[in-house]
Amino acid sequence: MRLLAVLLLSLAATLPARAADRVVFATNWKAQAAHGGFYQALAGGTYAKAGLAVEIRQGGPQVNNRPLLPAGRIDFLMTGNLLHSFDNAKNGVPVVVVAAMFQKDPQALLAHPGQFKAFADLKNADVAWIAKDAQFSWWQWLKSDHGFRDEKLKPYNYQLGPFLSNRRSVQQGYAIEEPIAVERAGGFKPEVHLLADHGFSTYSTTIEARRETVEKNPELVRRFVEASILGWVNYLYGDRRAADALIKRDNPDxxxxxxxxxxALMKSLGIVDSGEAQVAGIGAMKPERVKDFFDKMVRAGLYKPGEVDLSKVVDYRFVNKGVGVDVAKRLGGGK
Incomplete structure (x- = not known):
């Protein structure tokens, strides 16, 4: 028996190691801290330990990675919030959400300090600088649930000047980016009113996969999702220098x-590791919350009741397992 064991060990040593599964993961914008967990999983070897050879392809103003997923040219896609996913299900696009890295959508309204006492008062601003696409999505929810009015609207063209020059105006902003730009350009920290803290209950920074991949290779999906979760834990609470170097390589700006x-804003606002994620793990998603958000979008007039089969929006098998919760606590996070 001992001789047999030695022979088996010798045979195993001569066999070639199993090749890592090649995975192409595309994001929806240029590399930044909001993508940091994925770069951490790559730089720190977490994907490699999961048997994955991952290529991250960044998006950008001239790059649309979205149609590449159903076409089979990429394997996973980082996208925005559940509105995109509802549209996919409504239109029969054969993709499904398998995780949501952000518990809160970072979309926010920015205001000058001391001009408005509460979120409810923002609807009384002189001007609301809102981009066209937002006017036809979450602005409709602000109208239905919070009484905002179209006559306040002015198109936001991603220039800060109009907002900075009018102290009684509000402006849309990605809560982990625009406040930094406002502080640099205007010399003050804007008040950040996160829509998620006032009922905009969508998940964000979701990971989508082709339905065919989920059905035929769920183990690949599981490995990618769990490695990405661990990447986010280590990016928030561990040594992120190697990941930041990759981000700056892909996006020199x-x-x-x-x-x-x-x-710092991600942490203070609870964008990634808050609520359900602190028990069920980063990436957590619950069907009750998906339905809650859909019902709000119906009330806002973006969808009709029953127009979207919510069972086709998310596959919950790959999250809610507490992956990384112990690691976050060990590193001083997850509180």
Whole structure:
């Protein structure tokens, strides 16, 4: 028996190691701190330990990675919030959400300090600088649930000047980016009113996969999702220097200061590791919350009742397992 064991060990040593599964993961914008967990999983070897050879392809203003997923040219896609996912299910696009890295959508309204006492008062601003696409999505929810009015609208063209020059105006902003730009350009910290803290209950920074991949290779999906979760834990609470180097390589406009400030905002606002994620793990998703958000979007007039089969929006098998919760606590996070 001992001789047999030695022979088996010798045979195993001569066999080639199993090749890692090649995975192409695309994001929806240029590399930044909001993508940090994925870069951490790559730089820190977490994907490699999961048997994955991952290529991250960044998006950008001239890059639309979305149609590449159903076409089979990429394996996973980082996208925005559940509105995109509802549209996919409504239109029969054969993709499904398998995780949500952000418990809160970072979309926010920014205001000058001391001009408005509460979120409810923002609807009384002189002007609301809102981009066209937002006017036809979450602005409709602000109208239905919070009484905002179209006559306040002005198109936001991603220039800060109009907002900075009018103290009684409000402006849309990605809560982990625009406040940094406002502080640099205007010399003050804007008040950040996160829509998620006032009922905009969507998950964000979701991971989508082709339905075919989920059905035929769920083990691949599980490994990618869980490695990404661990990447986010280590990016928020561990040594992120190697990940930041990859981010700056892909996006040379990104700086250490911007990344550090963005991460600080992620933590203070509870964007990634809050609520359900602190028990069920980063990436957590619940069907009750998906339905709650859909019902709000119906009330806002974006969908009709029953128009979207919610069972086709998310596959919950790959999250809610507490992956990384112990690691976050050990590193001083997850509180």
């Amino acid at each position: 990104m700086t250490d200061d911007t990344i550090a400030r963005s991460i």
